[in-house]
Every structure is written in C-alpha cells, then in structure tokens.
Amino acid sequence: MDRKAYTAKLAALRELRAEIGAAEKAVADAQRALGRLGQERGRRVMELAAYEGAKADAIAKAGGLSVGDVVRIAPLLDPTPPGARVVRADDRGAAAVPAPAPPDQTPPAVETAVAVAPAPTRPAAAVEQPPVPAPDAAAAPAAAAVAAATAPAARETEPGVQADSSAAAPVVVQGQVRVLPHIPQGPAGDRFAAVTSGLVSTRPNFVQQPRVTVFLDAATGDLVAREYTLRLDLGAKSPGEILDAVLAAAPGTERVYVTAGAPWHEGAERYSTLKDAVAAWLHTPSQRWTTATGRGRDKLAGHFVHQRQPVGRYAPAAAPDGAMVEIRWVGEWFDADGADPALCRDAFRLLWQALRRHWDDVVLMGSPSQTGRDLWTRTIPTKGKWAGGYPVMSEELRALLHATGGQGRSELMVPPRVPERLPGLVEFDATFAYGKQTWKSGVGAPRRVTARAFAAMDEGAQAKALMACSHWHVRVTVPAGWEHVGLLPAPVPGERAWEYPATGGATFTTWAGGAEVHLALTNHLMPWRIEVLDGLVWEDGKPLDDWAKRLKAAWADLTNLSTLHGDERQRTAAYLASRAVRSILLFGIGGFAQRPRTVGGSTPVGEPLPAGVEILGQDDRLVTWQRSTGFSRDPNAHPEWAARVWSGARTALLSMRMREDDVMVGALHLPPASIVAFRTDAIYTTADVTWPYHGQPGEFLKKGHLPGPVPAPATLDELLALRDLGRAHFARGGER
Structure with missing residues (x-):
C-alpha cells in the first residue's frame, strides 16, 4: 500500500465513522421510541387487568408479550396456583407481600397447631396466631410498607440450613422469597381433589413402529x-x-x-x-x-x-x-x-x-x-376396578404437584458443618433406588384432609393417613438440640429448588410426602414438630x-x-x-x-x-x-405417582430397614457430622460402615473410598472430583 492509497482509505474510514454515528443515533432514537411504546403498552395492560374477566393469555397474545411478561406487569393475572412465584425486594427496600399461608378450618380467633402424634411421645398441640389474611388491592402498598418495616433482616446461612423465621413466614434468602401454593377453600379447592373429565390412561390398541x-x-x-x-x-x-x-x-x-x-x-x-x-x-x-x-x-x-x-x-x-x-x-x-x-x-x-x-x-x-x-401403558389392567384405565388428576392438582413434588435430594455440606479436612470420603449408592418405591401408588381422585379433619383423627388414623399415598401441606419446626441432617425439604428461590433446614428452632412451611412427614415424627433420634395445614390422600393401588x-x-x-x-x-x-x-x-x-x-x-x-x-x-x-x-391433555400424566416415588426414595436415603438382615441403614444411622453430601440416591460420608448388600433394588452399595485427609469439597465439581478419585482407589482394591 502506497501513501496515496493509505490517505484514501483513511478518508473512507472517516465516512464510515460518520455512517456509524448516524446509525447509532437512529438506534438510540428507536430505543427511546420503543421505550415509550413499551410504557404505553404496560399502561394499557394495567387498564385491561382491571377488568374482572381479564385473562393473562389473551392480553399476552394481543400485546405480543409472554404470559410471564403480563404477570410481571399485572401480578393479579397470574394463572399459576396462588403463591407459587418468586418475589424480589426492590432497591429501596420495599418488600412485596407474599401470598399468605392458607387458613384452615378453625375459628378465626385462634389457629390450632396440630402437632401430629402417631407415637405416644409426641409433644402436645400448641396454639399460635392465625395467618395474616390476604390484603386487598387497595391495601397492598400499605401492607408492603409494614412488611418492609417489620421483616427481619435477611442473613446468610450455611448451605442447606434454613434461617430462623416465624411460623407463617415464607422462606427468604438474600431479599428473595418463594412461597409454595396452597389449596384454597370452597369450590376452587374442590377442583384440586378431582380428576379431569374424559381423560383416562388406557391400554393402547396399536403397536409402535420401530425406526431404522x-x-x-x-x-x-x-x-x-x-x-x-x-x-x-x-x-x-x-x-x-x-x-x-x-x-x-x-x-x-x-x-x-x-x-x-x-x-x-x-x-x-x-x-x-x-x-x-x-x-x-x-x-x-x-x-x-x-x-x-x-x-x-x-x-x-x-x-x-x-x-x-x-x-x-x-x-x-x-x-x-x-x-x-x-x-x-x-x-x-x-x-x-x-x-x-x-x-x-x-x-x-x-x-x-x-x-x-x-x-x-x-x-x-x-x-x-x-x-x-x-x-x-401395555401393563394397564384389562380386568378389575381399573380395567377402564386410570383417571388423570385435575389440572389444578397437576400444577400443584409440579410446584411442590421435588425430585431427588441434592445437598452439599460445607465447613463448619463438616471439618475443613475430611478424614476420608466414602460413597454409598442406592442400587436402582426408584425401583424399590414402585410397589404402591395412589389411584383415583384424592380425599382432601383439612387441618381440622386431621386434628379430629386419633393417633392410629393419623399414622394410617400419613403412611397412605399422600401429599401434605405442613408447617415444620426443627426441634431444639437437633444435630443431624435436615429431614424435610423447604423451598428456596429458583424454580423447583429446595434445601433441608437442620438448625434447631428453624420453622418453615412446605409440602412433603406422607412417608417423609411420618419419618420426621417417628425417627429414632428426636421427633420433629409438624403442624398439618392440609393434605391429599389417595386410595392405595399398584398401577406401577x-x-x-x-x-x-x-x-x-x-x-x-x-x-x-x-x-x-x-x-x-x-x-x-x-x-x-x-x-x-x-x-x-x-x-x-x-x-x-x-x-x-x-x-x-x-x-x-x-x-x-x-x-x-x-x-x-x-x-x-x-x-x-x-400442561397438555396427556392421558398418561400422573404426577401423583412420580411425587410418591421421589418422596419414598428421599425417605429411604435417610432411614430404611433391611428386613432380611433386620438392620437399619441410611444417613440417620451415621454419625451426624459425618455426612458430606447427598446426590439423589447416593450418600457421601466420612464414616466407613459395613451395611449388608445383596444386589437388590434400594440397597446401599459401597462404590468408592478415598482415604484422608482430603479437603472438604466446596462445590459440586470438587465433590465429583473426589468421588472419581475414591472410585478409582476402591476399584484398585484400596480400603475395602
């Protein structure tokens, strides 16, 4: 390139700069115009939301928005079950008011907290303040200000540990809140304990065609x-x-x-x-x-x-x-x-x-x-009560189970819950864990059990209801002096995210399967205090x-x-x-x-x-x-079955009796400070115990052993790295 060409290219670059500047100005003008249009669209969405029959999906389609965008502009149009949403405090510290805990059927003056008591050693029932009623739209700003002024400051907690809170308070972490849905009273609540009309799982009358x-x-x-x-x-x-x-x-x-x-x-x-x-x-x-x-x-x-x-x-x-x-x-x-x-x-x-x-x-x-x-579908019975197929739950109930039926437990304990240097790391993996939990599942429309109905039961009936295929809305208090891992899941911010509070005195509201609730009440270490707010109980069946x-x-x-x-x-x-x-x-x-x-x-x-x-x-x-x-009209949608299997597997991870050997196994039968992590069906611990293993589904197989001292993992990647080292060491014949 000579001097003349260089000068010409410089001039061309200046022209391009001018064009870019003009384009940037046009983009800025367009963005401002777009912002104004967006504000106008938001104003019109708010106007439409004031109409009693307004629907989020119709407004979304008309405005070119997603339903989520419409709900963020007008939260009252949220089509999800009440309370199943994340609320963030804004920069000024004003807190949005979470959906209240559902009222039970007790008189309005007091709420009877039913401390469930299948065993004679249960603590007596206590009386607590009733949940705060839902504010109306006009009172929302004032209620938000009061909530901001009276809410305790959020504090950081150890991973997997729920901060102390009031019985009615939602789970709060770093300014975020996630409140689980509840079953409303009246006809709206009746729809939860129902099945979808005309939607049944039936045996197919065709053969699938293989693909090359x-x-x-x-x-x-x-x-x-x-x-x-x-x-x-x-x-x-x-x-x-x-x-x-x-x-x-x-x-x-x-x-x-x-x-x-x-x-x-x-x-x-x-x-x-x-x-x-x-x-x-x-x-x-x-x-x-x-x-x-x-x-x-x-x-x-x-x-x-x-x-x-x-x-x-x-x-x-x-x-x-x-x-x-x-x-x-x-x-x-x-x-x-x-x-x-x-x-x-x-x-x-x-x-x-x-x-x-x-x-x-x-x-x-x-x-x-x-x-x-x-x-x-090719095992659906052709004879007996369910020969016509298994009914599909109502859409309301499927949405509730989707929001509250967590899957496998995933939790990592970090110092000071475990030592900075571990004396070793042992991996116990439950073989084909879900295969052990399929012998019983709930069928047909569930029976709703309110707090008052549950309180009216004797201890035997309460235990029977919990051990049936069931799903419970409960308020939980970890007993003072509890030193082991958490037993019940609590919601944390993030879709379908859970933690397991274990600090004595911590109180939270959650949904859990009957097996988990029963374990919390009857574990051999210390009974937890459980207040039943609502529940759904299915007829026991064997569809799986x-x-x-x-x-x-x-x-x-x-x-x-x-x-x-x-x-x-x-x-x-x-x-x-x-x-x-x-x-x-x-x-x-x-x-x-x-x-x-x-x-x-x-x-x-x-x-x-x-x-x-x-x-x-x-x-x-x-x-x-x-x-x-x-949610589609899927004839094979049965979240109630998945939720029961997952709940049973989480329970077995904590405590399970091996009948042939008359031995109790699981995390609760290990020293409290020895638990390092849970990963769905695996326990990582510093305790090298000998549990019977016959190769049957659900039994714990020792898959890895890494001798210490080793640094305590702080992340999942670090845990997996130690796991791989432990498996390799164990495969070579070390520390068997």
Whole structure:
C-alpha cells in the first residue's frame, strides 16, 4: 500500500465513522421510541387487568408479550396456583407481600397447631396466631410498607440450613422469597381433589413402529448401520452435513444416535452459555433440511434444546411433511464412556431382547422416558376396578404437584458443618433406588384432609393417613438440640429448588410426602414438630407394580449377563443395557410428572415472533426461540405417582430397614457430622460402615473410598472430583 492509497482509505474510514454515528443515533432514537411504546403498552395492560374477566393469555397474545411478561406487569393475572412465584425486594427496600399461608378450618380467633402424634411421645398441640389474611388491592402498598418495616433482616446461612423465621413466614434468602401454593377453600379447592373429565390412561390398541436406527461416532466419523461399519466425512459437523452423509451411506435412516463427539458443542466458546451453543447448532441453516413438524402418532415437533442431551428433529426441505430424522445423544440411555458405535448397537440389541421376554410388542423409542411410558401403558389392567384405565388428576392438582413434588435430594455440606479436612470420603449408592418405591401408588381422585379433619383423627388414623399415598401441606419446626441432617425439604428461590433446614428452632412451611412427614415424627433420634395445614390422600393401588417388576427382572438378567458372559465386549454391552433399563424406569417415572412442555423453533430475522417465546439466540438469518405450551391433555400424566416415588426414595436415603438382615441403614444411622453430601440416591460420608448388600433394588452399595485427609469439597465439581478419585482407589482394591 502506497501513501496515496493509505490517505484514501483513511478518508473512507472517516465516512464510515460518520455512517456509524448516524446509525447509532437512529438506534438510540428507536430505543427511546420503543421505550415509550413499551410504557404505553404496560399502561394499557394495567387498564385491561382491571377488568374482572381479564385473562393473562389473551392480553399476552394481543400485546405480543409472554404470559410471564403480563404477570410481571399485572401480578393479579397470574394463572399459576396462588403463591407459587418468586418475589424480589426492590432497591429501596420495599418488600412485596407474599401470598399468605392458607387458613384452615378453625375459628378465626385462634389457629390450632396440630402437632401430629402417631407415637405416644409426641409433644402436645400448641396454639399460635392465625395467618395474616390476604390484603386487598387497595391495601397492598400499605401492607408492603409494614412488611418492609417489620421483616427481619435477611442473613446468610450455611448451605442447606434454613434461617430462623416465624411460623407463617415464607422462606427468604438474600431479599428473595418463594412461597409454595396452597389449596384454597370452597369450590376452587374442590377442583384440586378431582380428576379431569374424559381423560383416562388406557391400554393402547396399536403397536409402535420401530425406526431404522444407526450409531455414529461424530469424533471419528465411524457409522454402524445394521451389520456394517463405515467411516464418513462429516464436514463441519453441522446437522445438515451429518444427515447428508448418514443418509447417503444408510438410506432410510430415521434415528441417529451420536455415541461420541458431541458435535453440538463445536465452537461453544463463541457463545455466552452452552445452551446458546446447542441452540445455534440445532438451528444451523441447511438447504436440504428443515425443522420437522411431527407425523402420525408421534406428535413431537421441533428441536429440544438441552446443554448435554439435545434432540434435533429434521425433515427434508423439499418435503417437510415427509419422513422425520432424529439426531440424539446416546447418553440419554447410558454413559457410553468410550464405547464404540458397534458396542452401543450391541447394547441396544441386548436391551431389546431382555425386554422382549416381558413385552411381546416392545419397541425401543427415541428416549428412555418415551419407551418407559409406552411399556407402562401395555401393563394397564384389562380386568378389575381399573380395567377402564386410570383417571388423570385435575389440572389444578397437576400444577400443584409440579410446584411442590421435588425430585431427588441434592445437598452439599460445607465447613463448619463438616471439618475443613475430611478424614476420608466414602460413597454409598442406592442400587436402582426408584425401583424399590414402585410397589404402591395412589389411584383415583384424592380425599382432601383439612387441618381440622386431621386434628379430629386419633393417633392410629393419623399414622394410617400419613403412611397412605399422600401429599401434605405442613408447617415444620426443627426441634431444639437437633444435630443431624435436615429431614424435610423447604423451598428456596429458583424454580423447583429446595434445601433441608437442620438448625434447631428453624420453622418453615412446605409440602412433603406422607412417608417423609411420618419419618420426621417417628425417627429414632428426636421427633420433629409438624403442624398439618392440609393434605391429599389417595386410595392405595399398584398401577406401577407390574411394569416395574418386569423392568427389574430385565435389569437382573442383564446384570447377571454382565458378570457371567465369556466375552468381554458382550459383558460390557450387557452392562450398558442394564443401565438403559435403569434409565427406562428412572425417566419413565419422571415422564409421569408431565411438566409444562417446551417447544422450540426458528424465525427469519425481521419476521414477527410467535407470542410468549424466549429468545435463545440470533444470527444474521434466524432468531431461535423456545416457549412453554403449558400442561397438555396427556392421558398418561400422573404426577401423583412420580411425587410418591421421589418422596419414598428421599425417605429411604435417610432411614430404611433391611428386613432380611433386620438392620437399619441410611444417613440417620451415621454419625451426624459425618455426612458430606447427598446426590439423589447416593450418600457421601466420612464414616466407613459395613451395611449388608445383596444386589437388590434400594440397597446401599459401597462404590468408592478415598482415604484422608482430603479437603472438604466446596462445590459440586470438587465433590465429583473426589468421588472419581475414591472410585478409582476402591476399584484398585484400596480400603475395602
């Protein structure tokens, strides 16, 4: 470049600077105009919200907003169960008034706190102040000011420990509050203890059609289709390039399981989150492929954006209503852990053969959850009381269970609850834990048990109600002098987030399964004080028992094969297949919970987006998004079953009697200061105890032992690192 060219380019750069400045000014003007329009839209939403029959979804659609946006502008339009929301204090310290605790049926002057007493040693009932009634709209600002003035200052607590609070106070952490929903009185409450009209789980009258499936190592390009292996050129590993290569080598393919390579993480460093990277990969433009819209009985459509287990669903762009091809991660079924595609194919083959012994019409569907629920429908009885199928709970009750039926316990104790230096770390993992909890589940419409009705029961009737399939709204007080881990979950800010208060005197309000509440009352250390506010009790039934027994039999067959087969590769394949059976039961139970469904899609830049979407990412061509479609009329939605299994598993993690050995096992039977962490069905402890193990579901297997001293983990990653070291040390024969 000479001097003349340099001067010319400088002049051109100045012109560009002027253009950029003008564009920035235009953007600023547009943003100000957009802000004014947004304020006007908010004002109009507030006007519409004043109408008695206003609905959040209708206003959202008219205003181009999500329902969540409308609710944030006009909280009275919140369609979720009352109180199931997060409230934040603003910068000036004014606190929003949380939804009050639900009143029971006692006279308005006092509220009788029923200290549940199945055992003779229970503390006597106490009398407390009634909950504050809900303020009306006009009184809300004054009530907020009073709440701000009288609320105790939030203080930091140890992880997993609830700060002391009044009996009626919601859980508060760093200015946030999350209050769980309750069942209202009157006709609105009656709808909770009901079933959905015309919606019943029935045995299918059709056979699922298998899909042609291949297994692909995206790192090497190795493809296993039927009985042959090929190496493909996957180019830049975009979805379109992968599908082009796979379909050219194996025409007719309908499902691709990626066994290694995770192509959706390619270039992830360019994105702020891993989810953004996955979304961008799934929606990478292709001339030959477009997002599938579902077909036949398979109503799934669009991609599923997940950080580690995404699902891409594609159709030929020339015939978008044609055959759909899925790209999935084999890790949905089991951890391949370096297994090649041929070994993964063999694992699926063994899985199908093991299940075929128990279901003549078994078809392996895309995910363990889909497969599990399909197999369950084929065990629905054709005789007896439930021959016509199992009724689905009301939408109100399903929403309540979604908000209050937590899953596995995940908790990490950090110093000073545990020493800075641990004398060692032992891992006990409950084998096939959920498989032990499927022998009983609630069926039919539940019976509501109010606080007054519960108080009127004798101790035997109270114990029977708690030990039935039940779900309870309770106010809990940790006894003074309690030195062990927490027993009942308390809500903390964040969707479906829980902690387990263990500080003596801590009081909180929560929902819990009957088994957990009963354990809190009858544990061998010290009974907790429980005040029943409300409850739902189902008729005991066995809707999952036959399904689970068949799965456990298949799991046992494959587990035995994984130790007895003479060929090492087949032993590994059988082990992977046994893990897949575990996933079918585990995720099948999770599928019964029927969370609000999320669908995703993409829209060309400049075109209007669908109402209520969350933008996941954008490039120069497409805006990728997702949105929740709420609860569907799913005939197989049974969150009451999932909640009972999860509650039973959390209870067994704390205390369980091994009948054959007459031995009590679980965290409560370990020294209090020895518990380091819980992870769903695993206990991490410094106590090296010897518990019986026969390889049956629910029994605790010692899987790792790391001799100390070791630093106490402060994060989940640190815990997992110590776990891996402990497993490796234990596998080498150390500290058995």
